[in-house]
Amino acid sequence: MSTDRANIDRDKPVLLQGNEAVALGALDAGLEFFGGYPITPSSEIAEILSQEMPKSGNKFIQMEDELSSMASIIGASLTGKKSMTATSGPGFSLMQENIGYGMMTEVPCVVVNVQRGGPSTGLPTKPSQGDLMQARWGTHGDHPSITLYPDSVQEAYELTIRAFNLAEKYRTPVFLFLDEMIGHMRESVHLPKKKDLEIINRINPTVPPEWYKHFKNNPKYISPLASYGQGYRFHVTGLTHDEKGFPTNKKEEIQAKMDKLKKKITNNLDDLIQVEAFHMDDAEVAVFAAGLVARSAKEAVIRAREQNQKIGLVRPLTIWPFPDNEVERMLSSTQMTLIAEMNQGQLINEVKRVTYYGEHAKYIKLQRYDGTLITPEDILQRISEVL
């Protein structure tokens, strides 16, 4: 545990664990406050940050539970600090109420969920993709969700930085989802030089305090964000509120608030959505997979191509908002889509929804929820069964 993480030689690749890459990505993105609670398989993120953050004067605190972890990072973000927590399924469940609070009050922060098997305590050390719908609908009420999902340790690092950038840009909690195996896997990672990183910071208000409205609506639906102690003295509440942040029961103000939450996402899909198409140009069969399953799928595609089978892969890096248009377009010329996921069927329904009117509406599923990874062989065998 004596790695000098502040002085990693960025000219050559380094061997990093997925959770370590998330911690380094967060530090590179400008993390200033971490509040968390131990839970397998995410604990390394907190452990590494507890070592690194005091060195630079940044704040690390182990809270008394996940509810308070989520609360603490929202509080910290309201003082202008980039903040994050990291957890796994049971903890993610406990955070849901305050995640909704963060969305309603439009407070930037990053929540990492290193997924394990569920429901309940489930499988603490085994992989599962069982929380994908929870990332979309976990907290009550209509709400936005931005969820990023890497397939490698390298990408875990990159998407961590992107998660911070999106949180700051869109004034909302952003989820970074890891599969247990990515969290614990070690891979060679190329860390960019800090000066080459694109870092986005929240927009501060430029108006004098008496003109400032914490939730002022504008064509972009994203309001500048003041910090506590700057002289703006604004009010923040989880109650549905007007532009000043005061509770409201007026239907026009309720509608405007709810539209603001929705449209700041739906008006910016091009910026938010990333989908990888791998060998899709002439693919007759597409595999749709995300996270670590997509790694297996990529290997399966490579092997199938060696046998001259026209198979391709569609892999969303952004799972929420779901890439409706991209997935529909990519799957429009295929004859069949195999949806592979480590759950009892979550993203399959999204794929069906967006391709419902297509001619290609032939789906096969590969669902594994026995705590083991879907392998390239599993995917190739499933395809050979139906072809």
Next chain:
Amino acid sequence: MKNIPQKVAHRYLRHDKKFPHVWCPGCGIGTILGDFLRAVYSSGIKKDDIVMVSGIGCSGRMPVYVDFNTLHTTHGRAIAFATGIKFSEPRLKVVVITGDGDAAAIGGNHLIHAARRNIDLTVIIINNNIYGMTGGQASPTTPLGDYATTAPYGSIEPKFDLCDLAESAGASFVARTTAYHTVEARQIFEAALNKKGCSVVETIAQCPVSYGKMNNQTSAIEMLKWQKKHTIPVKQYRKLDTEKKQGKLVRGILVDKDRKEFTARYDELVAQFNKKKDSSESEKRSEEKKHDETKEKAKKEKQEKK
């Protein structure tokens, strides 16, 4: 003691907020808010430096009316949000306004951990012995045998003593006051605001509407008189024998001790690393200096040779 001008509380209210407030006629929260604002005035803390954080319930509505940095959070979590604010920006004065249900039931965990860490928060628990906003359900401070809409046959659970709880968890300042004792309340709030460390002030408030309707106490005045009659100043109380303490509550500053505060401890940890950095940098510098010196020496020698 600073002289308190009349209507000084008005200077701290938000005039652009839609009044009237949500509290019922006879409620004790308004009086306590007034006491608190007078304490802020006499403490001299600037509005910009105060963050008022609340949870859910009648007390939770307080921040919306006051001209500070304000945060109305989820049920029970005010202290957890406040911990994030205070730890990330220790120069701010963070005040938590919470109720008995908020602080002792759903948020009990955060209360004891804030006290254990001794983080510099001023936690004012407004205890009206009931869940008022939701219609008078039993809380962890509803006295044994009292009635509530969820204790229709009388409560069969003993109540919490919140001051004992805060003290044993490690808070460096613990006090109890009431809505009746307004001057004392202001003085205690001011002392709590000035204390570096976790300060917990339990403030007894009357709820003639939700609590009163279930317990034949619908007069706010009678309930205030009860507060006067059934509380005893701490000096007097400690001299009484156990028998005479029965049915009475102790009032005043119960704990005021010096214990290292959490953010100060963290600053010390950070300072350790800065020291190491400084010393390693100065080592580096002296090495560089040596290197330069030897270089210069060689240069000189070369020149001399020439």
